[in-house]
Amino acid sequence: MFFIYYLIMINLLGLILVLNDKQRAIKNKWRIKESTLLIVAILGGSIGVQFGMNFFHHKTRKFKFKYGVPLVIVLQLLLLYFFLK
Numbered sequence: 001m002f003f004i005y006y007l008i009m010i011n012l013l014g015l016i017l018v019l020n021d022k023q024r025a026i027k028n029k030w031r032i033k034e035s036t037l038l039i040v041a042i043l044g045g046s047i048g049v050q051f052g053m054n055f056f057h058h059k060t061r062k063f064k065f066k067y068g069v070p071l072v073i074v075l076q077l078l079l080l081y082f083f084l085k
Helices: 002-026 034-056 068-084
Strands: none
Touching: 002 034, 034 068
């Protein structure tokens, strides 16, 4: 049960970070590091980061995000499949 709550929280964090970075980009303010966004994705927030990227049209052209985040999602799903098998 803890794992489900963790996934919900980390994905919400990823979504909020992408939204916050988008708002900062619009206002030409200090930005959230790309490495921070990617680390949150790797730690389980990949779906939240991907959803935020698509919904807010943010970082969708960056190679690391365009291909890296979907790759992380696939790897996490494979890991989950083999863990639950």
